[in-house]
Amino acid sequence: MDSQTQGKFPTGTKVVMVEDDKFLGSLVAKKLVAAGCDVKYVDNGEIAVATIEDVQPHVVLLDLLLPGMSGFDVLAKVKQNEKTKQIPVILLSNLGEKKDIEQGIQLGAANFLIKATMTVDEILDEAAKVVNSKK
Amino acid sequence: MNQQKTETILIKNKKDLVVRLSVALVAAGVVAILFFEFGFYKQHLETMLVILGILVVFYIDMFFVKKNILREITTSSAEEKSLILDVKEQVMNLDQKKAEFVSLAIHQLRAPLTGIRWALKMIIDGEVGEVTSEQKNMLVKTYEASMKSLTMLNELINIDRVDASKLLYDFKDENIIPIIQSAIDSVSLQAQDNKIILNFNQPQGTLPFVKIDKEKIVTAIENLLENSIKYTIGRGIVTISVKEDSGFLDVSIKDNGIGIPLKDQSNVFKKFFRAHNALEMRMQGSGVGLFMIKNIVEKHGGKCWFESEENVGTTFHVSLPVA
Numbered sequence: 041m042d043s044q045t046q047g048k049f050p051t052g053t054k055v056v057m058v059e060d061d062k063f064l065g066s067l068v069a070k071k072l073v074a075a076g077c078d079v080k081y082v083d084n085g086e087i088a089v090a091t092i093e094d095v096q097p098h099v100v101l102l103d104l105l106l107p108g109m110s111g112f113d114v115l116a117k118v119k120q121n122e123k124t125k126q127i128p129v130i131l132l133s134n135l136g137e138k139k140d141i142e143q144g145i146q147l148g149a150a151n152f153l154i155k156a157t158m159t160v161d162e163i164l165d166e167a168a169k170v171v172n173s174k175k
Numbered sequence: 176m177n178q179q180k181t182e183t184i185l186i187k188n189k190k191d192l193v194v195r196l197s198v199a200l201v202a203a204g205v206v207a208i209l210f211f212e213f214g215f216y217k218q219h220l221e222t223m224l225v226i227l228g229i230l231v232v233f234y235i236d237m238f239f240v241k242k243n244i245l246r247e248i249t250t251s252s253a254e255e256k257s258l259i260l261d262v263k264e265q266v267m268n269l270d271q272k273k274a275e276f277v278s279l280a281i282h283q284l285r286a287p288l289t290g291i292r293w294a295l296k297m298i299i300d301g302e303v304g305e306v307t308s309e310q311k312n313m314l315v316k317t318y319e320a321s322m323k324s325l326t327m328l329n330e331l332i333n334i335d336r337v338d339a340s341k342l343l344y345d346f347k348d349e350n351i352i353p354i355i356q357s358a359i360d361s362v363s364l365q366a367q368d369n370k371i372i373l374n375f376n377q378p379q380g381t382l383p384f385v386k387i388d389k390e391k392i393v394t395a396i397e398n399l400l401e402n403s404i405k406y407t408i409g410r411g412i413v414t415i416s417v418k419e420d421s422g423f424l425d426v427s428i429k430d431n432g433i434g435i436p437l438k439d440q441s442n443v444f445k446k447f448f449r450a451h452n453a454l455e456m457r458m459q460g461s462g463v464g465l466f467m468i469k470n471i472v473e474k475h476g477g478k479c480w481f482e483s484e485e486n487v488g489t490t491f492h493v494s495l496p497v498a
Binding site (some may be wrong): 057061063064067068070071074075107113134135136137138140155157159160 | 274278281282285286288290292293296297302325348350390
């Protein structure tokens with residue numbers, strides 16, 4: 041386990057990471073695994089909805105621009121589904137217009153992070169904050 | 176109001192037509208006299224042909240001006256109103272399309288930079304294996320360059336946003352105090368790192384509201400504060416004050432920093448301009464901040480100006496009309 045990320049997440053934390061840019065996704069996933077999380081990586085909106093219901097993660101990191109179903113649509117479906125509506129979803133995107141952030145929060149996102157302005161460690165900190173606040 | 180404007184345009188065009196007609200008639204008269212009375216064409220045939228050519232162009236141009244005026248005259252005021260509304264709607268649609276395009280372009284430009292930064296940071300931190308100190312130095316410089324590119328990209332995005340039509344501004348009646356406080360909060364860490372004290376002189380009584388786009392004014396004040404912090408080296412003081420003055424709220428940001436040299440003062444609000452002393456001290460910046468701030472403030476019907484003395488300090492003022 042990586043010394044920087046050690047202890048950030050409670051043992052057994054499950055994370056679903058939805059990101060169509062495989063390189064970016066792999067970097068975040070690598071850090072999450074190093075932090076001791078059980079990570080399920082998905083690069084498609086439709087599969088993400090089913091995976092979230094199936095895995096019941098402690099937190100979802102969700103990109104917005106995805107092939108097929110957009111991140112906003114995935115978020116809406118997750119929040120409408122009784123089985124998944126309590127799962128916190130953090131939007132992670134390089135879109136960052138006021139209207140995008142407002143739409144995300146209105147749909148029930150726990151936070152909206154702009155990838156370009158953050159490091160992977162900061163993203164993990166935000167995810168850990170959300171997971172720990174639910175405990 | 177719209178009808179008045181249209182009438183003004185018509186009157187202007189009518190005058191234009193009269194002037195053109197008069198000039199054309201006088202010119203035609205002169206040509207005719209030269210041609211028939213003095214037999215001028217015999218010696219200067221080429222010159223005469225050029226003059227005739229110019230007159231033909233003149234008449235064709237006039238024909239179209241007349242046609243346009245007639246079209247405008249036959250347009251009823253209701254149609255004029257609907258035309259103006261159509262144009263307004265088209266401008267708004269264009270602005271919207273431009274905003275969508277820029278938003279997508281931002282995303283596409285940010286994505287590769289994000290990957291570069293994230294990967295470099297992990298390599299620098301030794302998360303994917305040991306790196307030598309020489310390699311680390313080079314990687315750190317590359318990481319800093321990627322950060323600089325990102326900052327430049329964000330600043331260019333901001334320019335585009337403030338260049339956008341006023342129609343895209345979301346004006347609301349707001350209390351300026353929490354807006355200033357929010358800008359101060361967002362730069363407080365930067366001030367702490369630079370050992371700068373931030374003082375906010377709040378007014379005694381209550382101030383009237385201002386009609387503003389909150390997000391844009393926060394951006395403008397944040398940028399002014401960041402400048403003051405950046406250009407005040409070591410243990411400086413930045414004082415923020417606000418007062419009401421003849422129907423305007425005047426927000427001032429005073430520092431005891433490096434100041435702006437007199438020879439550069441007339442250029443500071445120009446896009447991409449950077450003062451000589453800032454360049455000599457190799458301070459990072461793109462020179463778009465003040466251009467952006469002035470643009471934002473003026474879209475609110477306000478003013479932005481400064482007083483500065485090199486090596487003494489600078490005070491920037493933003494004045495916004497009371498709602």
